[in-house]
Amino acid sequence: MQIGIIGAGHVGLPTGVVLAHMGHQVVALDDDEATVELLNDGVMPFYEPELEDLAHAATRSGRLRFVTDPRELTNSASLVFICVGTPQRVTGEANLIAVERAVETLAKNASSNLVVVEKSTVPTGTARRVEEILRRHNQTVEFKVVCNPEFLREGKAVEDSLNPARILVGSDSREALATMKELYQPLIHQGAQWIETDLQTAELAKHASNAFLALKVSFANALARISELAGADVTKVTAIMEADPRIGAGHLHAGLGFGGSCFPKDLAAFERLSSRLGYGFPILPEIARINEETIEAAFRKVEEALWNLESKTICLWGLSFKPNTDDIRFSPALALARLLLQSGAHVKAYDPRAGEPARAELPDLQLATDPYEAARDSNCAVLCTEWDDLLNLDMKRVHDLMDLPMVLDGRNALDGASLVELGFTYLSMGRAPLRPDGS
Numbered sequence: 001m002q003i004g005i006i007g008a009g010h011v012g013l014p015t016g017v018v019l020a021h022m023g024h025q026v027v028a029l030d031d032d033e034a035t036v037e038l039l040n041d042g043v044m045p046f047y048e049p050e051l052e053d054l055a056h057a058a059t060r061s062g063r064l065r066f067v068t069d070p071r072e073l074t075n076s077a078s079l080v081f082i083c084v085g086t087p088q089r090v091t092g093e094a095n096l097i098a099v100e101r102a103v104e105t106l107a108k109n110a111s112s113n114l115v116v117v118e119k120s121t122v123p124t125g126t127a128r129r130v131e132e133i134l135r136r137h138n139q140t141v142e143f144k145v146v147c148n149p150e151f152l153r154e155g156k157a158v159e160d161s162l163n164p165a166r167i168l169v170g171s172d173s174r175e176a177l178a179t180m181k182e183l184y185q186p187l188i189h190q191g192a193q194w195i196e197t198d199l200q201t202a203e204l205a206k207h208a209s210n211a212f213l214a215l216k217v218s219f220a221n222a223l224a225r226i227s228e229l230a231g232a233d234v235t236k237v238t239a240i241m242e243a244d245p246r247i248g249a250g251h252l253h254a255g256l257g258f259g260g261s262c263f264p265k266d267l268a269a270f271e272r273l274s275s276r277l278g279y280g281f282p283i284l285p286e287i288a289r290i291n292e293e294t295i296e297a298a299f300r301k302v303e304e305a306l307w308n309l310e311s312k313t314i315c316l317w318g319l320s321f322k323p324n325t326d327d328i329r330f331s332p333a334l335a336l337a338r339l340l341l342q343s344g345a346h347v348k349a350y351d352p353r354a355g356e357p358a359r360a361e362l363p364d365l366q367l368a369t370d371p372y373e374a375a376r377d378s379n380c381a382v383l384c385t386e387w388d389d390l391l392n393l394d395m396k397r398v399h400d401l402m403d404l405p406m407v408l409d410g411r412n413a414l415d416g417a418s419l420v421e422l423g424f425t426y427l428s429m430g431r432a433p434l435r436p437d438g439s
């Protein structure tokens with residue numbers, strides 16, 4: 001099929017690359033000339049495992065091209081994915097101006113019938129607006145609007161795109177639904193669940209899914225607080241919960257809370273959408289509140305352990321909002337770094353990919369070239385992001401480098417007992433502290 005993609009970002013780029021990999025002919029449009037030039041030269045604008053190799057293969061085969069001129073897209077594509085950003089307004093609402101512009105561009109340039117697919121996360125009701133704009137600017141060609149929300153995770157974008165658990169497609173047009181099913185046939189064939197529905201249901205299902213996953217994370221983090229007070233171990237509590245198939249495994253890992261461009265922004269947008277439609281949905285703001293409280297709880301642990309933070313040095317391992325990405329948007333690590341810096345502490349950090357973007361946002365952050373340098377002379381090391389490399393450090397070496405051998409395991413991902421044997425004080429989230437003297 002001839003596919004167009006508008007927006008070569010965290011959603012559009014993996015989508016285009018994977019569709020080209022599946023054998024479709026893809027033209028990806030982005031209005032950032034520098035990005036398009038880099039992409040055509042094989043340079044990815046962000047880090048995502050496997051993406052670069054697949055993108056190279058697709059561009060070499062001629063199945064994937066990056067362009068800035070919309071006519072190159074409308075001249076060939078019969079199906080176009082809208083993958084532009086929908087950032088958060090100060091009100092919490094999603095800013096949909098980029099969606100409106102993309103749709104207007106399509107309408108003004110389209111000369112033959114087009115299936116227009118919303119892939120960006122948008123509030124319910126957006127597809128109706130998209131239909132209006134398309135009709136307003138072009139009455140000669142026939143447009144069919146589809147909502148096909150993205151469920152891929154950053155850091156696993158390629159893996160999730162090639163092996164989706166479900167493919168959700170909403171449309172009022174039987175013909176468009178059939179086209180989408182044909183597009184995804186190889187993935188359906190290999191086991192992805194195909195779900196067809198109306199536009200509003202598809203739009204709402206995406207918001208509902210992300211909000212529920214965020215709810216699970218905040219539930220686990222609230223459980224962490226109560227586990228500490230009750231003398232329980234949150235990791236054991238959530239493992240017991242996950243053994244019940246009605247609760248389900250995943251997203252119950254207590255730690256520093258959620259970040260990224262999706263959960264925080266989508267929660268705020270969902271809350272605004274709900275109020276606008278006339279229902280407060282009171283649990284939504286609570287999910288975000290618990291998430292903020294989680295960072296404060298981590299900060300208090302460091303403060304409690306070190307007393308005054310002025311002139312103390314804290315090492316942060318990991319800055320990205322999750323492993324295998326250089327994305328620092330709403331990163332819990334940065335939120336913690338801000339609190340520590342505001343209290344007068346020196347913050348030395350290491351991240352395999354996200355160091356430079358983090359320092360651009362927080363110039364007071366000292367960047368280390370490796371995790372050991374970050375730990376040198378520090379009074380506490382905090383594991384903020386569970387990168388594989390950071391889970392397998394030589395902790396004896398770390399112990400000898402630190403001024404005070406203390407670790408706060410912000411992701412409950414390290415082996416506390418073996419750290420204590422090495423002489424560390426081991427703090428974690430939702431579990432009692434472990435100390436070498438057993439106190």
Ligand code: UGA
Pocket residue numbers: 121150151152153154155210213217250251252253254255256257258259260261262263321322
């Ligand atoms: C999330 C959803 O998982 C995807 O299905 C969705 O497509 C995507 O948003 C989106 O809307 O584009 P993503 O934000 O990339 O994906 O990553 P997640 O793996 O869901 O993690 C989000 C945050 O929650 C991370 O900061 C992670 O560290 C945190 N988290 C996750 C926890 O603290 N505990 C958990 O148990 C799981």
